[in-house]
Amino acid sequence: MALITLAKQAILxxxxxxxxEIDMIMSRLLSSKADAADIYFQSTRAESWVMEGGIIKEGSxxxxxxxxVRAVSGDKTGFAxxxxxxxxxxxxxxxxxxxxxxxxxxxxxGLTLPAKWPSYYAPIDPVKSLxxxxxxxxxxxxxxxxxxxxxxxxxxxxxxxxxHDHILVAGQDGSLAADVRPLVRMNVTVIVVQxxxxxxxxxxxxxxxxxxxxxxxxxxxxxxREAVRQALVNLEAIDAPAGNMTxxxxxxxxxxxxxxxIGHGLEGDFNRKGTSAFSGRVGxxxxxxxxxxxDDGALPGRRGSLSIDDEGxxxxxxxxxxxxxxxxxxxxxxxxxxxxxxxxxxGRRESYAHAPMPRMTNTYxxxxxxxxxxxIRSVEKGIYAKNFGGGQVxxxxxxxxxxxxxxxxxxxxxxxxxxxxxTLIGNGPDVLTRVSMVGNDLELDSGVGTCGKEGQxxxxxxxxxxLKIDGLTVGGTSV
Amino acid sequence: MQNQDQLNELKAIVQxxxxxxxxxxxxxxxxxxxxxxxxSVTARMGDVETIEHHRDQGLGVTVYFGQRKGSASTTHLSPxxxxxxxxxxxxxxxxxxxxxxxxxxxxDLLATEFPDLQLNHPWAIDAEAAIAIAIECEDAARGYxxxxxxSEGASINTxxxxxxxxxxxxxxxxxxxxxxxxxxxxxxxRGGNMQRDYWYSVARNPLDLESAIHVGQKxxxxxxxxxxxRSLSPRQCPVLYAAEVASGLLGSFIGxxxxxxxxxxxxxxxxSLDTQIFPEFxxxxxQPHLIGALGSAVYDSEGxxxxxxxxxxxxxxxxxxxxxxxxxxxxxxxxxxxxxxxNLIIDPGALDFQGMLKMLDTGLLxxxxxxxxxxxxxxxxxxxxxGFWVENGKIQYPVEEITIAGNLKNMYKHIVAxxxxxxxxxxxxxxxxxxxxxxxxxx
Numbered sequence: 015m016a017l018i019t020l021a022k023q024a025i026l027x028x029x030x031x032x033x034x035e036i037d038m039i040m041s042r043l044l045s046s047k048a049d050a051a052d053i054y055f056q057s058t059r060a061e062s063w064v065m066e067g068g069i070i071k072e073g074s075x076x077x078x079x080x081x082x083v084r085a086v087s088g089d090k091t092g093f094a095x096x097x098x099x100x101x102x103x104x105x106x107x108x109x110x111x112x113x114x115x116x117x118x119x120x121x122x123x124g125l126t127l128p129a130k131w132p133s134y135y136a137p138i139d140p141v142k143s144l145x146x147x148x149x150x151x152x153x154x155x156x157x158x159x160x161x162x163x164x165x166x167x168x169x170x171x172x173x174x175x176x177x178h179d180h181i182l183v184a185g186q187d188g189s190l191a192a193d194v195r196p197l198v199r200m201n202v203t204v205i206v207v208q209x210x211x212x213x214x215x216x217x218x219x220x221x222x223x224x225x226x227x228x229x230x231x232x233x234x235x236x237x238x239r240e241a242v243r244q245a246l247v248n249l250e251a252i253d254a255p256a257g258n259m260t261x262x263x264x265x266x267x268x269x270x271x272x273x274x275x276i277g278h279g280l281e282g283d284f285n286r287k288g289t290s291a292f293s294g295r296v297g298x299x300x301x302x303x304x305x306x307x308x309d310d311g312a313l314p315g316r317r318g319s320l321s322i323d324d325e326g327x328x329x330x331x332x333x334x335x336x337x338x339x340x341x342x343x344x345x346x347x348x349x350x351x352x353x354x355x356x357x358x359x360x361g362r363r364e365s366y367a368h369a370p371m372p373r374m375t376n377t378y379x380x381x382x383x384x385x386x387x388x389x390i391r392s393v394e395k396g397i398y399a400k401n402f403g404g405g406q407v408x409x410x411x412x413x414x415x416x417x418x419x420x421x422x423x424x425x426x427x428x429x430x431x432x433x434x435x436x437t438l439i440g441n442g443p444d445v446l447t448r449v450s451m452v453g454n455d456l457e458l459d460s461g462v463g464t465c466g467k468e469g470q471x472x473x474x475x476x477x478x479x480x481l482k483i484d485g486l487t488v489g490g491t492s493v
Numbered sequence: 494m495q496n497q498d499q500l501n502e503l504k505a506i507v508q509x510x511x512x513x514x515x516x517x518x519x520x521x522x523x524x525x526x527x528x529x530x531x532x533s534v535t536a537r538m539g540d541v542e543t544i545e546h547h548r549d550q551g552l553g554v555t556v557y558f559g560q561r562k563g564s565a566s567t568t569h570l571s572p573x574x575x576x577x578x579x580x581x582x583x584x585x586x587x588x589x590x591x592x593x594x595x596x597x598x599x600x601d602l603l604a605t606e607f608p609d610l611q612l613n614h615p616w617a618i619d620a621e622a623a624i625a626i627a628i629e630c631e632d633a634a635r636g637y638x639x640x641x642x643x644s645e646g647a648s649i650n651t652x653x654x655x656x657x658x659x660x661x662x663x664x665x666x667x668x669x670x671x672x673x674x675x676x677x678x679x680x681x682x683r684g685g686n687m688q689r690d691y692w693y694s695v696a697r698n699p700l701d702l703e704s705a706i707h708v709g710q711k712x713x714x715x716x717x718x719x720x721x722x723r724s725l726s727p728r729q730c731p732v733l734y735a736a737e738v739a740s741g742l743l744g745s746f747i748g749x750x751x752x753x754x755x756x757x758x759x760x761x762x763x764x765s766l767d768t769q770i771f772p773e774f775x776x777x778x779x780q781p782h783l784i785g786a787l788g789s790a791v792y793d794s795e796g797x798x799x800x801x802x803x804x805x806x807x808x809x810x811x812x813x814x815x816x817x818x819x820x821x822x823x824x825x826x827x828x829x830x831x832x833x834x835x836n837l838i839i840d841p842g843a844l845d846f847q848g849m850l851k852m853l854d855t856g857l858l859x860x861x862x863x864x865x866x867x868x869x870x871x872x873x874x875x876x877x878x879x880g881f882w883v884e885n886g887k888i889q890y891p892v893e894e895i896t897i898a899g900n901l902k903n904m905y906k907h908i909v910a911x912x913x914x915x916x917x918x919x920x921x922x923x924x925x926x927x928x929x930x931x932x933x934x935x936x
Contacts, residue, residue, distance in 0.1 A: 061585075066757075071592055073585035074564040077578070078551075089537075094546035097568035110546045113620060146588050169757055205759050205870065214759060214870045254875070256898065256934035257727040287537075288643055289680055291687065367549065404865040406877070410680055410689035411722075413894050415864035415877035437866040437875040437896050439934075489866070489875040489896025491932040493727045 017321075020137055021192035024180040025057045025079065029099035036184050038101070039083065042108040044186060046115040048085040050347065053184040054324065055081045055099065056366040060177040061141050065153040067169070082366040083107045086348050087115040089286075093369040127183065127191040131328035133321045134314045135222035137194030140176035143224030149174060152225070152234060160202060160238030166249070167242065168212075169205040174198075176225060183326040191326035197221075197317065197473060199462065200228050202237040206245040215245025216419075219460035220473075221315050237460075244401060244420050247432045254421065254436035254490025260396030261438065261486040262389055262424065266457035267402055269476035272307055273377050273465065274405040274414040275442040276300070280334050280342075281467075282349035282360070282372040284409050291412030291443045292340065300340045301446030304382045307335040309344055311359050311375030317461040318376035318475030320359070325370055329359035334377075335446070346372045364470040374465060378477030382452025386480040389451045391427040397488055398422045398429050399438070412442040437489040445483065453480030500655060500667045503528065506570055507659040507667075510554050513579045514661070519556035519586070521597050521661045523795070526552040526570070529654035534620055536627035537646035539635070544620050547652070556582045560591040594821035597795075602817075602827055603664050604792035604799075611785045612670040614698035616651045623649040626675065626705050633709030634679045640720065641713050642682035645689065650674045651699070664796040672787070673699045677712040683720045690715035690861075695918055697785050715860075718881075722891035724935035725882065731856035731909070732897055732931045733849055735880070736916035738862050739926040743777065745867055745874075745901055746770075747834055750810060752819020754869055761872030761902055765810045771905050774842070777805035781835035788920035794832030802828070804837075834920065841913035841924045849912040849925045851886035857933060858883050859897065872901040895935035904928050 026032070036053060043051040057079040064072040081104055082095035092114030094107035144152070153172050160170045179195040201218030217240035221227050228234040263271060276292070284290035292300065301307070311320045311329025320329050325347050333341045345353070346361030349372055362373035390398065398421065405416030417437045422429045458477035465474040507524045514522035531547035553566035556579065563586030565578045631647035650673065657667030676693035692711035694703035703711075734742060746762075754760040762770065771777075781799035783789050792798055795817055803811045815823070816831035844852060863877030875898040881888045912924030 063588075069590035069592055070588060071590070071595075072562060072564065073589055074566070075578075075581040075585060076565065077567045077569070077574075077581075079568060090541055091543045092545075093543065094548070096548045097550055107546065107548075110620075111544070114541065114544050146584070150588050169759070171757070205757065207758075212758065212763075212870055214868075254898075256896070256932050258934075258936055287645070289645055289687075289689065367547070369543070369545065406863045406865075408689065408863070410687050411719075411893060413863070413877070413879070415866070415896075417864050417866040417875070434871075434873050435866070435868060435875065436898065437864050437877055439863070439877045439894055439896050441894060487724070487894065487896060487934050487936065489877070489898050489932075489934045491875070491898045491900075493729055493932050493934075 017137060017192040017194055018190055020194050021180045021182040025055045025182050031099055031101060035101050037188055039104045039108050040184060040186060040188065042105055043083060043085050043112055046112050048087050048112065048115045050086040051084060051186045052325065053081060053083050054366050055182040056180065058177060058179045059141060060175065062173065062175045063149055063153060065157050065172045068157070070150055070153060080366040083111050084369060085111045085115055089352055090114045091369060095367045126187045127185040127189040127326040128328055131322055134312055134319045135196060138196050138224050139178040140196045140198045140224040141178055143226055149225065152228065156202060156234045156238050159235050160204065160242060163239060163242045164206065164246065166206040166208050167204055168207045171203045173201045181324065185326060191322055193320070193322050195222060196224060198223055198225055198227060200234055200237060202241045204241045204245050206249060208249050211249060213245050213248035215241040215243065215248065217241040217244065218462045220317050221461050222317065222319055223315050247420060251432040251434045253492040254433040255488060256490040256493045258485050258487050260393050261483045261488065262393060262396060262398045263478070263481045263483070264398065264400040265453060265455045265480050266477060267459040268399060269378055269459065269478035270402050270405050270416050272379055272478060273374060273474070273476050274407045274416055275440060275445050276307065277374050277377045278407050279409045279412065279442050280344055282343045282345040282353065285343050286349045286353050290409045296340050296342060298340055299338050300443055301335050301338040302449045303338045304452040305335055305338050305446050305449055306380045308333050309360065309374055309377045313376050316376050316458065316475045317463065317473045320375060323359045323361045324363045325361035327357045327359045327361060329375060332358040344372050344374060346370055362472050364472060368470045373467060373472055374474050376458065376475035376477065378456065378458060379479065381454045381456040381479045384451045384453050386453045386455050389453055389480050389482050390424060390429060392451065392482065393424045394426060396424045398424050407442060413439065414442050415439045433490065439487045439489060445486065448484045449481055450484050451482035455479045503655060503657045504665055504667055507657045508665060510552065510575055510579060511659055511661050513575055514554060514556045517579055517583050518558065519583060520559055521557045522554060523597060523660040524552065524554040525656065525658045527654055527656045529652055531650065531652035532620060532623060533648060533650045534623040534627055535646045535648045536624055536631050537644055539628060539632065541624045542646055552578065554579055554582050556586055557596055558586045560593060560595050561586045561589050562592065562595045563589060594818055597660050597662055598797045598817040598827055600662050602797045603662065604796060607666060607791050608782070610782060610789045610791065612697050612789060614671050615653050616671065616673050616699040618651060630675060630677050630705035630709040633706040634677050634713040637710055637713035638717055640681045640683055640717060641679050643680040645678040647677040647709065658796055660796060671697055673702060675702050675705060675708050677709050679712050679716050681716045681720055686720065688716055688719040688722065690719060695787065697787060719891050722879065722893040724894045725892050725933055726936055727934045729930050729932055731853055732928045733853045733856065733858045734926045735858060735860045736912065736914050736923060736925045738859055739923045740916065740919055740921035741862060742926060743837060743839060743921050743923055746905065747814055747837060749869055750813045752813060752815040752823060755813060756819050756822035759870050761870060766813060768810060769808050770810050771805055771808035772908055773808045775805055775808045775908060776840040778803045778838055779834050779836060780838055783836050786836050788836035790835045793829045797827045797829045797831060799829040799835055837921045839911055839923045841915055842911045844910060844912050846912055846914040846925060849910065849927060850883055852910055853883050853927055854886055855884045857897070858888065874899050874901050874904065895933055897931050897933055899931040904931065
């Protein structure tokens with residue numbers, strides 16, 4: 015069935031609102047001279063299950079729905095939302111919102127919604143993809159198989175989350191765009207103890223798919239094995255060194271480097287306002303020639319993927335850096351219009367209760383020429399960082415951090431002892447100029463990323479091949 | 494959201510949720526409902542940038558079938574939605590296992606007195622008036638100095654919410670609260686190098702907000718003083734946490750003595766009750782009943798009465814931070830901390846900020862922290878930082894792109910002093926905190 019039909023059934027039918035009523039709300043929004051306006055309807059069903067201490071301890075179920083209305087005039091935005099999809103409420107919202115519009119053109123025709131676009135995932139309902147009993151069995155199997163892996167395991171926590179999200183975007187010309195988005199996530203955390211020392215390991219994955227994704231290719235049990243491996247490695251970790259040194263980042267999830275160091279700084283809103291350390295630098299060298307970085311919302315089934323963004327723009331592969339040269343920014347409709355470029359399918363919002371802004375989807379670096387072993391061999395003294403926790407960036411000064419959760423010393427071209435987790439800090443605009451080797455082993459992360467910006471969280475993906483950076487500050491304790 | 498009528502109406506909905514849960518076979522249940530209205534405006538470069546009207550509502554129910562538990566929530570308040578939500582929770586409880594520790598709080602711990610803590614002060618302000626204040630605030634920042642080069646704008650946020658909580662032990666109570674804030678963030682530029690910083694004021698009562706001009710000027714001052722920042726070579730030295738970041742040190746402490754990490758044995762402060770964690774002069778306590786304070790509450794998120802109590806005295810841990818469930822897992826009683834602490838206070842010492850700088854003598858003053866590099870299982874701590882290098886008690890130059898590292902257990906033990914320059918804005922009230930020695934990494 016067409017996505018529009020599915021979305022109408024999920025959102026409009028239960029609320030009783032009709033398409034002609036949507037037109038009424040839109041005309042109210044456009045009754046003063048706005049440059050652009052849209053209405054975003056959403057209906058989301060989510061569930062989560064947690065197994066801990068050997069029992070299925072918690073489960074929860076959530077249904078949320080609502081609508082957000084927006085009018086844009088120049089660089090001004092009026093926005094209101096309600097969790098009641100009812101005509102009088104939305105008309106009042108439209109009335110409040112259009113107060114922002116003091117001048118502006120009549121809504122320009124260039125911002126209509128597309129008639130057709132490809133889908134990068136099926137409109138399936140993860141919550142219904144397994145019987146509740148089967149979900150429980152899956153959690154129990156993962157828990158008990160993981161617990162068996164090592165006698166030092168003290169606690170195993172397994173969680174499972176599924177989301178079924180319907181969205182419908184009404185454009186200013188009366189056109190509609192829709193998407194039905196599945197999202198699943200599983201996570202395994204273990205605590206291990208040895209001689210009174212306690213460490214934790216955690217691994218998870220997810221996709222725009224249903225729960226069978228975790229059963230396929232033995233993924234769920236693999237998360238358990240990986241969590242245990244990480245925890246046991248950390249039992250042996252010594253103090254991390256402190257100071258500036260050569261850092262080799264493993265493939266996959268360490269791509270969080272790209273997300274923090276350059277990704278946020280290349281979002282259109284910051285660059286339109288001139289507040290990013292990358293503002294006005296398109297065409298300049300910002301990375302070594304080995305580096306080509308893209309943001310790609312059009313990867314099938316990935317956690318960060320979208321068929322259309324939350325403004326109805328089809329996603330695409332946007333080249334951010336090509337062979338070291340900055341090519342462009344990630345855009346939503348408003349910032350694209352103000353900067354005189356095309357939207358790139360990066361207009362995202364946490365929900366109907368949040369206004370859209372430019373956000374990343376799946377951000378990764380393409381493979382380079384080097385063999386990963388060759389990269390390690392080339393380092394006399396440094397750090398090999400394999401897994402990371404979160405990160406953060408100050409887009410104005412360009413300073414970014416990301417925290418290693420599994421790292422090793424490299425001594426004379428060989429990976430030797432594990433070191434304790436440490437924060438790495440660098441400067442976004444120049445860290446990639448110090449990339450001296452790029453592996454031929456591009457990997458994307460397992461599907462666990464969540465990005466926060468101005469209080470809004472959205473699922474994202476990252477990825478990269480093995481990378482060698484000549485000089486990054488490692489925040490250990492061993493001076 | 495005007496009156497008692499609305500509160501009574503929402504209480505009736507919560508009661509109907511509880512009744513429906515019992516009707517569907519639950520042995521006990523707890524339900525909550527909230528409604529919020531708000532307005533946010535931002536002004537940038539002297540003109541309005543965004544106007545947002547907020548309107549949220551949601552209800553949640555937790556049902557117990559004996560010791561089996563299920564939860565569900567929704568944004569709908571209709572009778573059908575209530576029935577469906579309860580059914581969803583009951584359906585989940587069919588699959589969860591019996592948990593000996595699950596269930597409602599002990600009846601004798603529930604709040605029975607509801608003094609007015611004066612947390613509700615609506616701000617009768619429309620978008621136009623809010624924009625005028627935001628513009629005044631941003632103008633004060635942008636006009637402060639020629640080196641202020643750009644702006645992320647100034648914002649006003651005003652919210653009023655009503656929250657009702659009930660359970661099948663007969664607890665049913667609701668209250669209205671407000672929260673207002675004014676913030677400003679600007680950029681400065683010197684020699685191609687850009688810096689950004691911000692300031693904000695937040696209060697229950699709009700009359701308690703700092704003036705627009707003060708917030709703007711403070712944002713400008715904080716941004717300007719970062720210009721010319723450089724890194725530091727690796728070293729070990731004393732570190733002074735400015736009051737606005739010192740609250741994070743106490744937040745990590747509360748995190749580590751919270752029931753949920755203790756019963757999971759995933760804390761670096763396991764079995765810390767009655768042990769010396771801080772130096773003798775440290776006194777940390779919770780004051781949930783302060784009039785008009787941001788963290789104040791008469792009862793926690795389960796309806797358990799909050800009470801003023803010591804968490805640390807003479808440096809010794811006197812109480813964990815427990816909900817009903819985590820308390821039972823540990824063989825203890827709830828401390829009224831389901832959902833967190835309410836106004837956590839560390840007693841200030843005798844020195845003001847200048848005095849603390851003198852005591853630091855030569856070392857690092859930290860004013861900003863980045864990243865999440867705190868391992869709650871081991872206490873290992875490594876975070877990105879920015880601030881100032883201090884020599885002989887005097888600020889020398891701004892620093893950035895450095896990390897500070899240590900182990901929290903060790904850092905707590907080696908707190909040298911707490912300043913009386915208390916930051917009163919948040920739920921954690923502390924002055925600046927001086928730590929004897931940490932590892933710095935940079936360039």
